[in-house]
Amino acid sequence: MIGQNLFKTYLSNWKTPPQFIILNGEEGSGRSSLIELITNKFKYQTVICGTSVEEVRNIVSLAYTITSPTFYIFYNGDKLSIASKNALLKIVEDTPKNAFFIMRTEFGVIETLKNRSFYYEMIPYSFDDLKRYFIKEDKEDLFYKYSQICKNIGQIKIFLSSPYEDIVDYCNKITDVISNVSQGNILNIPTKLNLDGKSDKWNVTLFINILEWTILNKYKSTKDDKYFQAIFRLNDLKSKLRIVGVNKQIAFDNFLLGLKYLL
Amino acid sequence: MNIAELKVSIMSNNVPNFIIFTGEEFGIMDIYIKDICSNFCGTIHKPETVADALSLCRGKSILSKNKLIVVTDDTDFVKNEKAWPNIKNLIGTNKLILKYHNSDSRLSFWKNFSNDVVVFEKMSSNVLSKHLVNKFKISYDNALKIATSLDNDYTRCLLELDKVSYVSKIKNITMDDAITECIRTNVLCLDLNTNIFDFVDFLLHKNYADAFNAYKKLIESGEPELKILNALYNSFKNVLIAQTMSSGKNIQQNAGISYYSYMKAKESSGYYTNDELENILYILMEIEQGIKTGKVPPEFSIDLFLINL
Numbered sequence: 001m002i003g004q005n006l007f008k009t010y011l012s013n014w015k016t017p018p019q020f021i022i023l024n025g026e027e028g029s030g031r032s033s034l035i036e037l038i039t040n041k042f043k044y045q046t047v048i049c050g051t052s053v054e055e056v057r058n059i060v061s062l063a064y065t066i067t068s069p070t071f072y073i074f075y076n077g078d079k080l081s082i083a084s085k086n087a088l089l090k091i092v093e094d095t096p097k098n099a100f101f102i103m104r105t106e107f108g109v110i111e112t113l114k115n116r117s118f119y120y121e122m123i124p125y126s127f128d129d130l131k132r133y134f135i136k137e138d139k140e141d142l143f144y145k146y147s148q149i150c151k152n153i154g155q156i157k158i159f160l161s162s163p164y165e166d167i168v169d170y171c172n173k174i175t176d177v178i179s180n181v182s183q184g185n186i187l188n189i190p191t192k193l194n195l196d197g198k199s200d201k202w203n204v205t206l207f208i209n210i211l212e213w214t215i216l217n218k219y220k221s222t223k224d225d226k227y228f229q230a231i232f233r234l235n236d237l238k239s240k241l242r243i244v245g246v247n248k249q250i251a252f253d254n255f256l257l258g259l260k261y262l263l
Numbered sequence: 264m265n266i267a268e269l270k271v272s273i274m275s276n277n278v279p280n281f282i283i284f285t286g287e288e289f290g291i292m293d294i295y296i297k298d299i300c301s302n303f304c305g306t307i308h309k310p311e312t313v314a315d316a317l318s319l320c321r322g323k324s325i326l327s328k329n330k331l332i333v334v335t336d337d338t339d340f341v342k343n344e345k346a347w348p349n350i351k352n353l354i355g356t357n358k359l360i361l362k363y364h365n366s367d368s369r370l371s372f373w374k375n376f377s378n379d380v381v382v383f384e385k386m387s388s389n390v391l392s393k394h395l396v397n398k399f400k401i402s403y404d405n406a407l408k409i410a411t412s413l414d415n416d417y418t419r420c421l422l423e424l425d426k427v428s429y430v431s432k433i434k435n436i437t438m439d440d441a442i443t444e445c446i447r448t449n450v451l452c453l454d455l456n457t458n459i460f461d462f463v464d465f466l467l468h469k470n471y472a473d474a475f476n477a478y479k480k481l482i483e484s485g486e487p488e489l490k491i492l493n494a495l496y497n498s499f500k501n502v503l504i505a506q507t508m509s510s511g512k513n514i515q516q517n518a519g520i521s522y523y524s525y526m527k528a529k530e531s532s533g534y535y536t537n538d539e540l541e542n543i544l545y546i547l548m549e550i551e552q553g554i555k556t557g558k559v560p561p562e563f564s565i566d567l568f569l570i571n572l
Contacts, residue, residue, distance in 0.1 A: 055369060183537060184508030184518050187500060191519035243555050250496055254548045257541050 001033045002153055003129045007120055008037070017042055018118035019095040021102045022077070022109055025122025027205055028154020031104045034120075035073060038102065044069040051076050056084040060091055063099035070099055077105035079244060085110055092116035107242055125152050148216075149209045158203045164210070167202055171214040175230075178256070179263050186260055190252040204248065208238065230262055264381050269295065276302050280358050281351045283376055285366040286383035290418030292362060300331050303358060308332045313340040313350070313361070320357045335362045341372045385415045399424050401438045409442070409451075423451050459491055463498045466572070467531035478565065488561040489554065495568065496547045501528035503540040546571045 001008075017038060023031040039046050049059055049072050059072055074080065080088070089112060091101060101117075103109070109119075133153050134143035137160060146164070150156040170192070178186065194201040212234050219227035237255040241248055264272075264282070272278045278299050284292045300307050308330050310316045316332045340346060340361070350359070366373050366380070373380065386394070392406035394417075399406075401424075413419040430450065431441035445451045462481055465474035481491060504518045505528035514525045535543070550568055553559030559567060 050369065052369070054367065058370070182507035183541065184504040184506075187504055188517060188519045240552060243552060246555050247493070247496075247551055250544075250548045250551055253500065254545055257544065 001030060002133055003125050004030055004034060004123060006123060007034055011037060011041060017100050019100055020092050020117035022105060022117050022119045023122065024105045024108055026106055028152045029122040030153060031122060035102055035104065039071055044071050046071040046073055049074050051079040051084060053081060053083040053087060056087045060087050063091060063096040066098050068098060072099060072101045074103040077103040077109065078107050085113060088113065130156065149213045155206065158206050162203060162206055167207060167210050171211045175214055175218055175263060178260050183257060186256045187253055189256055190249055195248045226262055230259060233258055233262065266381060269381050273298050273302060278358065280354050281379055283361045283363065283380045284383060285363045285380060287385050288383040288417050290421060291383050296333060296360060303331050310334060312337045316359055317353050320354055330357045332357060333360045333362060336364060341370065347375055386417065388415055391415050391417060395420060399438055401442065405439055405442045426450055459486060459494045463494050467498060467502060467534060469534050488564045491565055492547060492551055496544065499540055499543050502531050503537060505529045506532045506537055
């Protein structure tokens, strides 16, 4: 695993893991790899947990009865409802002996959980880390061209496994002609994206990063204020997509319809 | 256990002593319980909890014979893991049937008793209609109309057709004529007008009076607001697509909607300008995100949309 040396130092010093670990960082920042490092070191049995309040309550009651050390892993910590988080508070207040909880989040957790757990904020990858990964994949030339698109190793992996040249062309086309095309055509753009997280269409984060990069390049070359405004709109879209349970399709449609009049 | 296996076991008088019935079709469950009862003993006991059922099983009397005990929705037993292993022994030679409206397959209760569960799912419209045709001697079209408008709920179909059979007897007319008469006089409680798409269609055609009536019925029928908002969003979006794109063989590829949806939306085009439609999509997005962030109470969301329309 590249980077996260601070966490690796913590891990090497632990004789037993902290009872409640929260790993916070953006998608692709290496949280799952850290979870793998932890579980590989301690070799406890692991239970992957869901996010419904019934499931969390079941796990909480089960945690007090188990006799062998067990990791309970919440991969979708952001999707936990308030009721589920409150159910987990019991664990951090009165930790069961053999249960160890690991939670993966992107947008942080409530302060009460944060204060009573081992909270680790993923350290952003350095320029050299990212370069090293591109070199390792024998794609150094791409690093110089597209380094601003991928902010972490996970995103590089998705970038390299996607038809990135097609996406870049498509984003260039969007910024160039969106003001001239019909609303019907604009509303067709989100159908290319993997908005439901199940299909093999383009990754949403990658698409947004490439569109942002394209608009920034246009701004750099033209200094036109409309591109600057477009970046604001894109950031607004990003914040809307963070809302738990939001309909991404609707958010994307409206962002693109707004972009039509802006560009 | 599936329903076919249960049927076989009833016919061979070999029904297990402990069974769990779950699913939406409580009416069909009751028919099976009656069948089991008629083969087994004759009386059904209906205590409130499994604990009460077990005390019935333990009770001894000179006249005592085996009991068929039915317990409905005892959630305490679902949570009481310690009671599960011995339940079959404690019943003895009696029979215990647990009925649950909902089954969350993730709970360990359902995993633990997976072999004892019989799920009564709703019949398809086609199967239910054929069944109603045989049972009530009505036309297939009428049976299908009743089945679909009652959400394929067998129990509700029986209740409504029971009324029809009375009307048929009193007025001495055929069952099909009685159905027409009952629909005309609003005797049948069919959900013929509580369709989201009717509501959306009225709005798309700016028929606000009918839209308001349809909306009232939708709310009375307990349709979730987010479902209505999604239907509204997709319909208005399809109209915007239909208004701004010409038809063609590749409409699905070019616009991301099916040819049928495109043609349906085309019928509703012309009532709103493109700018108005874009504004409507924006309002719907704001309301949807408002619900998700807690800024808009769901129960006011549709009203909020209608005011802004």
